Amino acid sequence: MLRAIGLIELNSIAKGIEVADNMLKTANVEVVISTATCPGKYITLVHGDVSAVENSIKSGKYLGGEFVIDDLIIPNVDEQIFPAIAGTSNTNQIQAIGVIESFAIASLIVAADASVKAAGVELVEIRLGSGIGGKSYVIMTGDVSDVSASVEAGVNAIKETGNIVNHIVIPSPHPNFRKMLI
Structure with a gap:
């Protein structure tokens, strides 16, 4: 079964933590990575079925607002x-x-x-x-x-x-x- 991934990158660690929690509460996704990165950014990478990932990212982008730097959804991510x-x-x-x-x-x-x-x-x-x-x-x-x-x-x-x-x-x-x- 092909799985989707989604990622949100924010320029606030505090907002990133809040967004990660919200993303998990919004949709049935699993966290791959949720961590602070340099220089003071925060990323959350999730995977699941396409609709769940889309809903999770949409919710995260809405809550993240002005702190969102970048995001992605890849519906059929390569297994590598x-x-x-x-x-x-x-x-x-x-x-x-x-x-x-x-x-x-x-x-x-x-x-x-x-x-x-x-x-x-x-x-x-x-x-x-x-x-x-x-x-x-x-x-x-x-x-x-x-x-x-x-x-x-x-x-x-x-x-x-x-x-x-x-x-x-x-x-x-x-x-x-x-x-x-x-």
């Missing part, structure tokens, strides 16, 4: 997204590397989902805002053509938001660097 966020991806081999870096957490998740759906890449990691000044990034691996196509798809998915910091493709990373990523 959750382990990449949790840091439990089971990548055994690093080939070419692609990285997309974003100013916003929600935009980065949209880019990561678009990237992995575009071509045969594996997500190595999705880092969401903590300890890196509120930026987020995704690292993916695969053959050079797939990584290039995936990075392009991810960037295209969010280019109009203005949240892209940078993106790169490394066709042949150094063997010692590959070991660091696994």
Whole structure:
């Protein structure tokens, strides 16, 4: 069964905590992450069936009001997204590397989902805002053509938001660097 995810990113920790509680009370969703991030932002990422996620996000956006920075709903999220966020991806081999870096957490998740759906890449990691000044990034691996196509798809998915910091493709990373990523 395909599941949906939704995320709200706020620029107030206190309001973020209140919104997270409200999101759970509004709809039958489960929390994936609900935490403060840098620099003083708060995110709540939920999953569930599409209508429940839509209702939860709608309620959160209404209550969050002026404190909402960004939000997303992805109806059929790729199964690689959750382990990449949790840091439990089971990548055994690093080939070419692609990285997309974003100013916003929600935009980065949209880019990561678009990237992995575009071509045969594996997500190595999705880092969401903590300890890196509120930026987020995704690292993916695969053959050079797939990584290039995936990075392009991810960037295209969010280019109009203005949240892209940078993106790169490394066709042949150094063997010692590959070991660091696994």
